[in-house]
Amino acid sequence: MRSRLGIVGKMARTARRVGIVLFQLGGPDTLEAIEPFLYNLFCDPDIIDFPFARIGRKPLAKLISTTRARKVQHHYATIGGGSPIRKHTERQARALETELRHQGLDAQCFVAMRYWHPFTHEALSQLRVAGCDEIVLLPLYPQYSSTTTGSSLNEWRRLFRGETPVHCIETFYRHPDYLDSVIEKINEALSRFSDSSRPDIIFSAHSIPMSVIEKGDPYQRHIEDTVQLLMQRGGWRNPHRLCYQSKVGASRWLQPSLHQTLRRLASEQVREICVVPVAFVSDHVETLGEIDHQARHEAHELGFTQFEMSAGLNDSPKFISALARLVKQALGNAVLSYIPDLSGRQLAAPQYAAAAGD
Secondary structure: OHHHHHHHHHHOOOOEEEEEEEEEEEOOHHHHHHHHHHHHOOOOOOOOOOOOOHHHHHHHHHHHHHHHHHHHHHHHOOOOOOOOOHHHHHHHHHHHHHHHHOOOEEEEEEEEEOOOOEEEEHHHHHHHOOOOOEEEEEEEOOOOOOHHHHHHHHHHHHOOOOOOOOOOOOOOOOOOHHHHHHHHEEEHHOOOOOOOOOOEEEEEEOOOOOOHHHHOOOOHHHHHHHHHHHHHHOOOOOOOEEEEEEEOOOEEEEOOHHHHHHHHHOOOOOOOEEEEEOOOOOOOHHHHHHHHHHHHHHHHHOOOOOEEOOOOOOOOOOHHHHHHHHHHHHHOOOOOOOOOOOOHHHOOOOOOHHHHHH
């Protein structure tokens, strides 16, 4: 009956209906959800892979998630007891849907979180009921990494069955509208200084293990390109630096860390800094907890006189406009985008917990 209703619905419509799937890593919405969220993360075959992983992955995931949950609980407690990333992503979905409909597109947006509700299979169920004629996959990670975009798309490929045409947007960090939306937030933060040209601009991105980069992951290059493009387009003359945050475990990760950068700047007598979360599109525990709470406190202890953080893009009109243009450009492509098979690029990195702060 459902399939017949879907067919009737399609026959009655004169315009194609487009389903847009917004992918995010997700985050625990309560303190009790932290451990199961982390368990789901560490059970991801695209995150943890090692010999006989099918046998050992679940016990290892249970051990790490139990230990890690105790360590990160205070981060979530400082921001209200849970991650706001679902709230922000759902607002982005509704705003994007509204914007596309204003532009004449029959669009419906669906949220697919990788490690917590709503999961990808939940988004797929909603997508089937909607009876869409085309689908656009939109991972909300501006830069590509096999640990974020790759994992989300692999989960989609494992679950999706159907003939519906699928378009995929893999990266958007070079898109002018996206860059302008970030620049707007940076300018807002710089305006809070008495002299906006004086503070050092500190771009902070989520770190990942060097073992991932050494396998050919383009994330580091994409982050460095993003910083260069923002500095050129923003036209600031401020000194700037790039650092990384959220390292977990003893293995080598992308450096320098935000902690190291703060200490180095303090030793150089820098007293005003503006921190820009450059790899995130939503405020969540890594911006609100790690940067705006933990790093702010550390900066105060180190003698900085002013510390500002640029706000997340969230559902800002400029960012939503950028996403709408990306969707329409994807639909305009004559050849459907190809979703790469990343199954051969699984990561042998049991220490990896990059999403643990999302």
